[in-house]
Amino acid sequence: MIKLEALRVFVTVAELGNIKEASEQICRTASAISMTLKQLEEEIGGQLFESDRKNNLTALGEFVLQTGRMQVSNYDKAIATIHAYAKNKIGHLTLACVPSVAANLIPSLFPGFIKNRPNVVMELLDIDSRAVRLMLETGQADIGIAGQPIKDTLVTFEPLFRDQFKVICSTASALSKLERAVRWSDLENEILILNGASDKITSPQYQELADKASLTVRNVTSLLAMTKSGLGITLLPALATTHLLAGLAALELEDTSVERVVGLIERRGVTRSPVAAAFREHVLDKMPVLVEQIGVKEIPEQRP
Numbered sequence: 377m378i379k380l381e382a383l384r385v386f387v388t389v390a391e392l393g394n395i396k397e398a399s400e401q402i403c404r405t406a407s408a409i410s411m412t413l414k415q416l417e418e419e420i421g422g423q424l425f426e427s428d429r430k431n432n433l434t435a436l437g438e439f440v441l442q443t444g445r446m447q448v449s450n451y452d453k454a455i456a457t458i459h460a461y462a463k464n465k466i467g468h469l470t471l472a473c474v475p476s477v478a479a480n481l482i483p484s485l486f487p488g489f490i491k492n493r494p495n496v497v498m499e500l501l502d503i504d505s506r507a508v509r510l511m512l513e514t515g516q517a518d519i520g521i522a523g524q525p526i527k528d529t530l531v532t533f534e535p536l537f538r539d540q541f542k543v544i545c546s547t548a549s550a551l552s553k554l555e556r557a558v559r560w561s562d563l564e565n566e567i568l569i570l571n572g573a574s575d576k577i578t579s580p581q582y583q584e585l586a587d588k589a590s591l592t593v594r595n596v597t598s599l600l601a602m603t604k605s606g607l608g609i610t611l612l613p614a615l616a617t618t619h620l621l622a623g624l625a626a627l628e629l630e631d632t633s634v635e636r637v638v639g640l641i642e643r644r645g646v647t648r649s650p651v652a653a654a655f656r657e658h659v660l661d662k663m664p665v666l667v668e669q670i671g672v673k674e675i676p677e678q679r680p
Contacts (some may be wrong), residue, residue, distance in 0.1 A: 383444040467651035472517035476616035504572025520641035557630040569610030
């Protein structure tokens with residue numbers, strides 16, 4: 377069987393035209409190169425050079441040079457690609473995250489990560505927390521950033537920050553005229569529109585209101601449009617209220633215990649790809665500064 381390294385030796389000698397220069401380039405003795413060329417000719421079953429000077433190729437030698445050069449090049453490219461993948465310089469990363477994170481955090485996270493990885497393909501999925509978890513469980517996403525999932529699922533959760541909920545209503549609503557934080561009793565006669573984020577609220581007072589609700593809207597754009605129209609009110613995390621449309625108000629809740637915990641979500645028991653591992657470390661490194669900038673609360677935690 378013809379070995380790749382024998383082809384590499386032959387290609388080097390053929391391109392340089394002599395054994396002396398080839399031995400210096402590939403760091404092998406002249407006698408070792410001569411032996412390799414002899415064994416290659418025996419394996420092929422024909423003469424590759426017109427003379428012992430190795431400066432003229434036979435017709436067979438020309439053919440082997442063309443084929444051998446291509447094989448050596450393809451091998452080197454394949455090895456380089458393997459190393460690049462292992463060093464997270466190439467690959468594909470699918471990130472699933474909730475809309476508020478996609479709009480307020482990802483624009484600050486992506487540029488620094490992509491800058492030195494021009495050959496990494498990034499895909500961002502902007503979906504609610506439940507859909508994020510499902511994308512991770514089914515292997516359709518590599519990493520998620522969303523609210524804390526229920527326990528005993530197929531995913532792991534690493535908390536990043538806490539985000540308090542606010543009441544979102546039309547500026548025409550009587551609630552927006554209150555000169556104090558909103559109490560649960562203020563919402564008893566309001567039409568509550570449920571959403572993906574509010575699914576995680578466990579407050580008994582909120583649950584009483586939610587039990588009477590008949591409308592759930594999971595798309596944030598549609599949710600805000602309906603709220604602006606005066607159809608009802610809704611509760612969203614503060615991060616989702618940073619760029620509200622004119623005509624909407626975000627009101628503080630008196631009950632400050634109503635919050636969500638946002639973190640990194642990954643599929644349990646699956647080894648991260650090099651790109652996914654690098655992005656995870658990038659998020660953990662940059663998050664403290666981002667958390668301070670956006671005004672949410674960081675969760676101090678020992679991270680591996």
